[in-house]
């Protein structure tokens with residue numbers, strides 16, 4: 001019952017400033033069940049490369065095209081809070097969870113655009129998500145609000161992409177030099193690919209007693225403390241519903 005409620009203090013507002021300097025804000029959405037190095041390492045490398053001041057880690061609410069997360073939303077947030085201790089640019093953002101609706105990227109980007117009209121937004125996705133982009137609702141309108149940066153992901157190649165994506169990239173893809181600032185550009189990042197997936201981790205975590213290489217230590221500590229992903233807890237997801 002009340003486990004569905006997301007009770008969280010909003011102590012850190014969106015950065016608002018009177019300064020004329022443009023703020024560069026990245027958004028990484030995901031199920032984060034759990035968050036792992038495949039999310040965090042590339043995004044940190046990109047933050048250094050493009051001088052992003054803030055990276056919003058945005059857990060999705062009941063993604064319509066996927067199975068429900070295995071752990072409670074409060075634990076997905078807890079694991080993200082643990083990961084956020086790794087770098088001060090990380091900001092855990094429960095906006096999509098608070099909407100209580102299946103997450104869609106277009107309303108999310110409109111929200112960020114309204115909250116930070118003077119900021120430059122970068123929406124970060126993995127190559128697997130790019131290949132799937134034409135399935136997203138109103139996908140062509142997403143580029144009205146943000147630049148998109150695509151993290152390489154082992155096992156996913158652009159050669160597998162559909163004609164409408166090829167066309168999109170012909171129109172919007174830019175080099176690293178042209179990427180910073182503006183809106184509607186796509187950059188295929190050249191950072192080191194990280195071979196990790198939450199699906200694989202969930203399977204491993206049933207039996208693990210030591211922190212796996214794919215997980216940051218603070219996230220492992222959180223998982224251990226709350227005994228997540230252990231065999232006996234696999235019915236946690238039902239509590240989200």
Ligand code: ATP
Pocket residue numbers: 029030031032033037038039042124125126127128129151152153154193194195196197198199200
């Ligand atoms: P699952 O295995 O449960 O499907 P996941 O590991 O793909 O989960 P998500 O939380 O669904 O993780 O991913 C959020 C975003 O991060 C997506 O855009 C996804 O493409 C990207 N991503 C996840 N893992 C990697 C990785 N190893 N390399 C690059 N991008 C990744």
